Amino acid sequence: MYPASLEKLIQCFRTLPGVGEKTAERYALLISESDPEDVRQFAEALINVKEKLHHCSVCGNLSEGERCSICSDASRNHRQIFVVQSARDVSAMERTNEYRGVYHVLNGLICPSKGVMPEDLNIEKLTERAAQADEIIIATNATLDGETTAMYLDRLLKQKCPDVLVTRIAHGLPAGGMLDYADEMTLSHALSDRRKMR
Amino acid sequence: MYPASLEKLIQCFRTLPGVGEKTAERYALLISESDPEDVRQFAEALINVKEKLHHCSVCGNLSEGERCSICSDASRNHRQIFVVQSARDVSAMERTNEYRGVYHVLNGLICPSKGVMPEDLNIEKLTERAAQADEIIIATNATLDGETTAMYLDRLLKQKCPDVLVTRIAHGLPAGGMLDYADEMTLSHALSDRRKMR
Numbered sequence: 001m002y003p004a005s006l007e008k009l010i011q012c013f014r015t016l017p018g019v020g021e022k023t024a025e026r027y028a029l030l031i032s033e034s035d036p037e038d039v040r041q042f043a044e045a046l047i048n049v050k051e052k053l054h055h056c057s058v059c060g061n062l063s064e065g066e067r068c069s070i071c072s073d074a075s076r077n078h079r080q081i082f083v084v085q086s087a088r089d090v091s092a093m094e095r096t097n098e099y100r101g102v103y104h105v106l107n108g109l110i111c112p113s114k115g116v117m118p119e120d121l122n123i124e125k126l127t128e129r130a131a132q133a134d135e136i137i138i139a140t141n142a143t144l145d146g147e148t149t150a151m152y153l154d155r156l157l158k159q160k161c162p163d164v165l166v167t168r169i170a171h172g173l174p175a176g177g178m179l180d181y182a183d184e185m186t187l188s189h190a191l192s193d194r195r196k197m198r
Numbered sequence: 199m200y201p202a203s204l205e206k207l208i209q210c211f212r213t214l215p216g217v218g219e220k221t222a223e224r225y226a227l228l229i230s231e232s233d234p235e236d237v238r239q240f241a242e243a244l245i246n247v248k249e250k251l252h253h254c255s256v257c258g259n260l261s262e263g264e265r266c267s268i269c270s271d272a273s274r275n276h277r278q279i280f281v282v283q284s285a286r287d288v289s290a291m292e293r294t295n296e297y298r299g300v301y302h303v304l305n306g307l308i309c310p311s312k313g314v315m316p317e318d319l320n321i322e323k324l325t326e327r328a329a330q331a332d333e334i335i336i337a338t339n340a341t342l343d344g345e346t347t348a349m350y351l352d353r354l355l356k357q358k359c360p361d362v363l364v365t366r367i368a369h370g371l372p373a374g375g376m377l378d379y380a381d382e383m384t385l386s387h388a389l390s391d392r393r394k395m396r
Contacts, residue, residue, distance in 0.1 A: 006260060
């Protein structure tokens with residue numbers, strides 16, 4: 001239907017998550033009408049991300065230097081480690097402005113059905129870091145794979161560093177959540193993890 | 199939150215239509231995990247679209263050559279011209295495999311409130327082509343701007359080439375459409391444009 005160069009760009013956009021044929025077409029046609037300088041910068045940004053970005057040697061977060069900005073920040077509490085699945089989770093948590101410890105990014109979750117086993121994840125380094133930590137906060141998603149990974153990490157850390165405190169983020173009703181719309185799992189968590197009011 | 203190169207890519211993705219902060223983040227993070235060769239090809243595809251693509255000198259459709267593949271196709275009826283807003287509409291119509299004439303792409307619609315006037319569109323060339331045509335099918339969208347443009351073109355063509363047949367695509371209930379979900383405008387078109395059944 002379209003000239004070859006446009007078709008090629010449509011196929012490139014289709015590799016992005018959740019982008020179908022129609023959306024990829026809209027993106028590519030917008031690019032074909034954009035300012036050439038903007039498009040050149042876009043292309044450069046793509047290349048730069050691959051060339052400059054790698055994983056922080058300490059926590060596995062995305063970083064341009066050898067250590068990420070959080071691991072390099074001496075004002076943060078390096079004895080408290082918040083364990084997440086991906087760099088996106090770090091960004092989401094940082095937005096709360098509530099947490100002053102450091103992170104550990106697993107870069108995935110254990111999922112035997114997809115062939116992702118513990119050795120494929122950034123877990124070994126976590127056990128090394130845990131030996132010098134006060135608390136490990138396991139903050140994987142509240143999904144099947146997230147819970148599997150959380151249980152695995154808990155057992156592993158209890159075995160390797162029995163003295164470190166291992167915690168799990170709270171599960172329950174989200175802010176603004178309504179009881180009658182919440183699913184059974186959420187309500188059952190909300191009940192079992194209830195706290196004493198003062 | 200993110201390293202500078204990733205932030206820059208997120209901003210680039212945000213310029214795409216309908217892409218917000220979260221979606222741009224997802225796209226950029228996927229790129230950061232993609233195969234470097236795929237990303238290089240993506241960047242190249244962006245540049246190529248700007249370098250190779252221009253408007254067909256005859257109809258205004260997107261093309262890599264001086265004439266688009268449809269205008270270069272001698273087997274098509276060059277005396278029947280289907281007038282559309284954009285290259286996407288050409289692609290949509292071609293998918294029906296029903297039309298064997300040629301196209302004319304306006305590359306926009308008349309919209310005084312956005313400052314788009316007839317002289318900003320690919321209209322002058324249409325009047326030149328119309329002189330050698332049998333039929334001009336006006337197929338702009340069934341929106342306010344589309345109807346304004348259709349009416350303008352009809353009046354202009356009647357004045358400049360009084361002998362050419364000017365038609366407008368049919369408006370009515372879409373395939374699979376239900377009367378009780380159709381809006382008043384659609385129903386009123388469906389009524390006024392009703393045809394005799396055989």
